[in-house]
Amino acid sequence: MNTLAINQLSTFRWEFEEDAQAYASHGFDGIGLFRPKVDDFGIDRCSDLLRELDLSVTSLSWAGGFTGSDGRGFDDAVRDAMDAVIDAANLRAGSLVVLAGGRNNHIRKHARRTLCQALKQVSAVAEEFGVLLSLEPFHPGCGQEWSFINDLESTLHILESVGSPNLGLVLDTYHVGMDEEVLSWLPHVSEHLHLLQLGDGRHSPLGEMNRCLLGDGCVPIGEIVHTLLDLGYDGPIEAEVIGEDVESLDYEMVLGHTRSYLDMLTGSKVH
Template sequence: MNTIAVNQLSTIRWELGEDAQAYAAHGFQGIGLFRPKVEDFGIERCVELLTELNLSVTSLSWAGGFTGSDGRGFDDAVRDAMGAVTDAANLRAQTLIVLAGGRNNHIQKHARRTLCEALAKISIVAEEFGVRLSLEPFHPGCGSEWSFIHDLESTLNILDCVGSPNLGLVLDTYHVGMDDEILGWLPHVCEHLHLLQLGDGRHSPLGEMNRCLLGEGCVPIESIVHSLLEQGYQGPIEAEVIGEDVEPLAYEQVLDHTREYLDQFTGSQV
């Protein structure tokens, strides 16, 4: 049974209480939490509300930036990530999403070594708290400042380097789904997959993320989802719909469309 959820970035202008009430009203079973919204709302209040609404936390976004691309030093980024692990445990989040950080003028080998060192440190704490970490690759066209890890092969190499049982990955179809070889990579990915995020776009990412309504772009979402389900993926499926193409739409309309789209090929799973 795959938990069907929405990431809070999809309703970025709402506060957490509005998000949770609307997601539950639309029949979603989970919510992907965004740390700034959680901080504004309060963790204890958040736990109480989600328990009342019977919403599970499919993810907490995000920790990372270990290369200094966001202005923080390595130690500060690691400390923040360890705090995020504690928050994820308190929220009973199914995974904490991790972004590597941009290359930030480092050579690739140094950036990779820095990321592996950070993940090794954080994984120890994550294992103690029973929190799963998920490294997310970002498309270089819209995420070079967020991550120097851009594809599934590089992500799997990092997982192999760190070797923690608590470390896996996020597959966001917006970032990696337009790769012509995506379906061939899925058998290698499935056993490490903690979270499947669904995003669609009308063209390859360039500049800011600009997702469209699910099913209205060029990402082969249905093929990806069906392939992973056939291979036994039982983790959460979380929609993330944000960008200029959907900004004019009311959030209720976005949620209605998202739920209807997911029901097309996951209705038998939920």
């Protein structure tokens, strides 16, 4: 059964405890954790609270930036990712989300080689600790500084090159769902899919990420979800609702709307 969850970025202004209490009260079974919030609250306190509320950790975001686009060197980014793997293990997270980093003036071949080198090192630690790594492609319209991996095909090529059994991917419908070919790629993606994130938008991403309430945009979320469920996907389904269109909305309303939408979308196939 797929676990229904929501990512902490959806309630960005709240503190960790407020997030967890509200998600549980709205009937979510899982939570996507944001590392800065975890660091502020403390891993041990996070684990205790989530155990008390019976919330599973569907993801921990994020590690990566191996190309230096965020100002860190390669070795620093790799060490941080290894630390994140250990945190993910302690939190019993379903997966650790990994972002490649922007091209940072590298030629694409060099950026790809750098990413694969980092993923091989981090994957070795992930295999030791039993943690799944999930590489996430970002739409180029809003994620050039976050990732030079922008589509499902490129992501699959990286997974093949690295060859770790613990390395898979995140499919975020906001980033890849507006691609006209997305449905045709789902059979190739499903066996590598660790996390399905749901995001919607009223137009193709341009500039900052600007998601709308699920179902209010133009992303074919229903088709994507139902296709993946039919293909046997049984991993977490995690909503991420963030951006200018929703930042002024009451968080309780956002959570209620999101839970109702997920129930409508998935019916009895999930819990």
